[in-house]
Amino acid sequence: MEYIFEIEMQVRDYECDLQGIVNNSVYQNYLEHCRHEFLKFVELDFAELHNQGVDAVVVKAELEYKASLVPNDKFIVKLGITKKGVRFIFNQDIYHKESGKLMVKGKVTSVLTKNRRPILPDIIDEALSKKGLAASS
Amino acid sequence: MEYIFEIEMQVRDYECDLQGIVNNSVYQNYLEHCRHEFLKFVELDFAELHNQGVDAVVVKAELEYKASLVPNDKFIVKLGITKKGVRFIFNQDIYHKESGKLMVKGKVTSVLTKNRRPILPDIIDEALSKKGLAASS
Amino acid sequence: MEYIFEIEMQVRDYECDLQGIVNNSVYQNYLEHCRHEFLKFVELDFAELHNQGVDAVVVKAELEYKASLVPNDKFIVKLGITKKGVRFIFNQDIYHKESGKLMVKGKVTSVLTKNRRPILPDIIDEALSKKGLAASS
Amino acid sequence: MEYIFEIEMQVRDYECDLQGIVNNSVYQNYLEHCRHEFLKFVELDFAELHNQGVDAVVVKAELEYKASLVPNDKFIVKLGITKKGVRFIFNQDIYHKESGKLMVKGKVTSVLTKNRRPILPDIIDEALSKKGLAASS
Numbered sequence: 001m002e003y004i005f006e007i008e009m010q011v012r013d014y015e016c017d018l019q020g021i022v023n024n025s026v027y028q029n030y031l032e033h034c035r036h037e038f039l040k041f042v043e044l045d046f047a048e049l050h051n052q053g054v055d056a057v058v059v060k061a062e063l064e065y066k067a068s069l070v071p072n073d074k075f076i077v078k079l080g081i082t083k084k085g086v087r088f089i090f091n092q093d094i095y096h097k098e099s100g101k102l103m104v105k106g107k108v109t110s111v112l113t114k115n116r117r118p119i120l121p122d123i124i125d126e127a128l129s130k131k132g133l134a135a136s137s
Numbered sequence: 138m139e140y141i142f143e144i145e146m147q148v149r150d151y152e153c154d155l156q157g158i159v160n161n162s163v164y165q166n167y168l169e170h171c172r173h174e175f176l177k178f179v180e181l182d183f184a185e186l187h188n189q190g191v192d193a194v195v196v197k198a199e200l201e202y203k204a205s206l207v208p209n210d211k212f213i214v215k216l217g218i219t220k221k222g223v224r225f226i227f228n229q230d231i232y233h234k235e236s237g238k239l240m241v242k243g244k245v246t247s248v249l250t251k252n253r254r255p256i257l258p259d260i261i262d263e264a265l266s267k268k269g270l271a272a273s274s
Numbered sequence: 275m276e277y278i279f280e281i282e283m284q285v286r287d288y289e290c291d292l293q294g295i296v297n298n299s300v301y302q303n304y305l306e307h308c309r310h311e312f313l314k315f316v317e318l319d320f321a322e323l324h325n326q327g328v329d330a331v332v333v334k335a336e337l338e339y340k341a342s343l344v345p346n347d348k349f350i351v352k353l354g355i356t357k358k359g360v361r362f363i364f365n366q367d368i369y370h371k372e373s374g375k376l377m378v379k380g381k382v383t384s385v386l387t388k389n390r391r392p393i394l395p396d397i398i399d400e401a402l403s404k405k406g407l408a409a410s411s
Numbered sequence: 412m413e414y415i416f417e418i419e420m421q422v423r424d425y426e427c428d429l430q431g432i433v434n435n436s437v438y439q440n441y442l443e444h445c446r447h448e449f450l451k452f453v454e455l456d457f458a459e460l461h462n463q464g465v466d467a468v469v470v471k472a473e474l475e476y477k478a479s480l481v482p483n484d485k486f487i488v489k490l491g492i493t494k495k496g497v498r499f500i501f502n503q504d505i506y507h508k509e510s511g512k513l514m515v516k517g518k519v520t521s522v523l524t525k526n527r528r529p530i531l532p533d534i535i536d537e538a539l540s541k542k543g544l545a546a547s548s
Contacts, residue, residue, distance in 0.1 A: 012444045013457055014299065016292040018345065019187055020458065023288055024169065024195045028162035033423045040483075046424055047431065047482035050156055058161045062199045071292065071458035072451075149307045150320055151436065153429040155482065157321065160425050170286045177346075183287055184294070184345035208321035208429065209314075293461055298469045299439035306435065324430055332435045336473045 001091050003078040004133055005038045008097065011073045021068035028061060031092045031106050034077040042127040053115050054123070059087070060109040067103045069096070075103060081128075083135035086111050086118055138228050140215040141270055142175045145234065148210045158205035165198060168229045168243050171214040179264040190252050191260070196224070197246040204240050206233070212240060218265075220272035223248050223255055277352040278407055279312045282371065285347045295342035302335060305366045305380050308351040316401040327389050328397070333361070334383040341377045343370070349377060355402075357409035360385050360392055414489040415544055416449045419508065422484045432479035439472060442503045442517050445488040453538040464526050465534070470498070471520040478514050480507070486514060492539075494546035497522050497529055 009030060017023040036046045039056075046056060069075060074097035082089040087109050094104040112121045128134055146167060154160040173183045176193075183193060206212060211234035219226040224246050231241040249258045265271055283304060291297040310320045313330075320330060343349060348371035356363040361383055368378040386395045402408055420441060428434040447457045450467075457467060480486060485508035493500040498520050505515040523532045539545055 012440070013447050014291055014297055014440050014443050016458075017288055018184055018290040018292065018294045019192055020292045024198060025162045025165035025288065028165060029423070029425050032161065032425050036424050045483070047155055047427075055156055057205075058202055060199075060201050061161060062197075064197050065195055068194075072456070149303070150310050151303050151306050151428055151434050153321075154425055155427045155429065155431045157429045162425065166286070166288050169288050173287050182346070184290075209319070292458055293466055298443065298472060299436045302436035302439060321429055329430055331479075332476055334473075334475050335435060336471075338471050339469055342468075 001080045001082060001136060003080045003091075003093075005034075005041055006076050006078040007034050007037050008074060008076050009033070011069050011071055011075070013071050016071055019068075021070055024063075024065065027063055027065075027094065027104050027106070030075075030077055030094065031061075031063075031090075031108055034079055034092060035090055035108070038079050039127075042124075042131050042133070044123065044127050054119075055113050055116075056110050057113050058108055058110045060107075062107045064105040065103075066105065067096070067101060069094075069103055074098065081133075081135040083121075083137050086120060088121060088124065088135060138217045138219060138273060140217045140228075140230075142171075142178055143213050143215040144171050144174050145211060145213050146170070148206050148208055148212070150208050153208055156205075158207055161200075161202065164200055164202075164231065164241050164243070167212075167214055167231065168198075168200075168227075168245060171216055171229060172227055172245070175216050176264075179261075179268050179270070181260065181264050191256075192250050192253075193247050194250050195245055195247045197244075199244040201242040202240075203242065204233070204238060206231075206240055211235065218270075218272040220258075220274050223257060225249075225258060225261060225272060276410075277354045277365075277367075279308075279315055280350050280352040281308050281311050282348060282350050283307070285343050285345055285349070287345050290345055293342075295344055298337075298339065301337060301339075301368065301378050301380070304349075304351055304368065305335075305337075305364075305382060308353055308366060309364055309382070312353050313401075316398075316405050316407070318397065318401050328393075329387050329390075330384050331387050332382055332384045334381075336381045338379040339377075340379065341370070341375060343368075343377055348372065355407075355409040357395075357411050360394060362395060362398065362409060413547075414491045414502075414504075416445075416452055417487050417489040418445050418448050419485060419487050420444070422480050422482055422486070424482050427482055430479075432481055435474075435476065438474055438476075438505065438515050438517070441486075441488055441505065442472075442474075442501075442519060445490055445503060446501055446519070449490055450538075453535075453542050453544070455534065455538050465530075466524050466527075467521050468524050469519055469521045471518075473518045475516040476514075477516065478507070478512060480505075480514055485509065492544075492546045494532075494548050497531060499532060499535060499546060 092106040217228040229243040366380040503517040
């Protein structure tokens with residue numbers, strides 16, 4: 001698996017909980033934001049797709065928390081993509097910017113639905129291929 | 138694995154995203170809230186423990202999204218607990234209240250730390266045992 | 275102004291920030307949830323209205339923070355309603371349950387829109403009147 | 412009143428609610444993030460101050476919602492600062508980046524506390540003055 005996309009982000013204080021670290025649930029926000037930015041990068045838009053009845057739906061999320069992000073941290077969310085039948089698996093890892101340390105190892109499995117039913121993810125395949133990219137299998 | 142604790146909750150509209158369903162990250166909030174209520178049930182308190190330098194830290198979260206909660210839904214978060222060495226595994230499943238349908242299957246692995254270092258979870262074992270409970274192994 | 279509706283809620287740990295208190299923005303979630311529960315009480319539904327093209331839109335929010343809610347606190351959100359032209363003003367105050375202390379004094383002004391344009395709030399007037407209620411003026 | 416600081420931000424899809432627009436409460440997150448970035452700009456740090464027992468506490472927030480931010484929008488949060496006794500008033504306005512349109516007009520009043528009691532905001536005055544800035548009065 002190799003990364004094909006990344007974004008840089010920064011911890012915001014309100015994302016931290018009473019332990020003074022980024023709350024566990026917030027990493028899913030980071031991963032979602034990275035996926036949606038990736039979609040834009042391949043010229044797809046999550047909100048627009050939704051308005052056309054097409055939804056990218058997460059069916060599974062697995063997060064391994066290696067170390068905690070704290071206020072002021074900058075970090076990089078990296079993304080690779082693998083295909084299994086109708087499922088797309090996003091490998092999404094979060095690295096501390098300054099130290100390069102792996103903070104969270106994420107794996108998010110999703111399917112496309114149209115009017116709530118799973119469909120073949122052709123639009124994603126096409127969008128990837130236009131950028132010279134492909135999901136590994 | 139059997140459930141030893143449960144709470145009832147209700148979807149709040151602000152937890153829903155532009156797809157009109159509860160956002161994926163919010164289920165981690167639900168699971169966390171259930172775990173912390175469980176701690177209170179066995180007479181431990183997450184915030185108080187933190188003030189004593191003891192933190193319950195999530196090292197892994199796995200969520201399978203079976204179906205989406207929508208506005209007005211009531212749901213039950215059920216919790217079972219398994220022990221593996223210093224790790225506690227919370228099996229946390231979310232059921233739609235009215236239909237009884239399984240919505241999310243969750244597995245959250247955590248460790249106790251004192252001053253950021255892992256410790257034996259004796260205080261949890263003792264707290265469970267006072268209530269006549271024990272983690273399965 | 276008198277209160278015509280109230281709900282009881284409880285602080286969830288993830289709503290607290292690194293100061294160990296409920297984050298300022300979260301009180302707006304509490305107030306919104308109370309307003310939407312109030313709508314249900316008068317047999318209107320925020321999500322359903324939205325699907326019909328009718329949106330309740332907040333045009334102004336004023337919050338005075340008197341004291342901070344902390345983990346484990348239970349609290350009551352009370353609501354009164356005043357009408358000014360097409361505007362509805364929700365007076366929403368948050369009280370600490372155990373002590374009865376006023377924690378937040380809120381005033382949320384909203385209008386109804388249909389397809390993004392302001393409309394007369396007749397459906398709210400009617401819904402109130404069916405319950406024997408009326409907005410003060 | 413003039414602006415003395417600004418940051419650029421971008422809407423993230425998870426910040427939008429079922430109306431497809433940024434949820435009202437999220438603007439308080441934006442405003443908070445801007446204030447904390449401003450503090451860093453004048454070489455103060457919210458999280459660090461908290462660890463020293465000094466907290467910047469919001470006592471009042473007033474937000475006028477002029478227009479709604481939607482997915483993909485970029486926006487600028489601008490900040491001016493006025494002083495009234497021990498109170499600092501942050502005038503914080505949010506502008507749509509592309510159109511320059513005013514989206515939200517915000518006014519956030521805060522005080523400094525040490526061990527939960529209000530103190531004179533000398534450290535802020537000094538920090539401002541080191542940067543050649545001053546709060547208007």
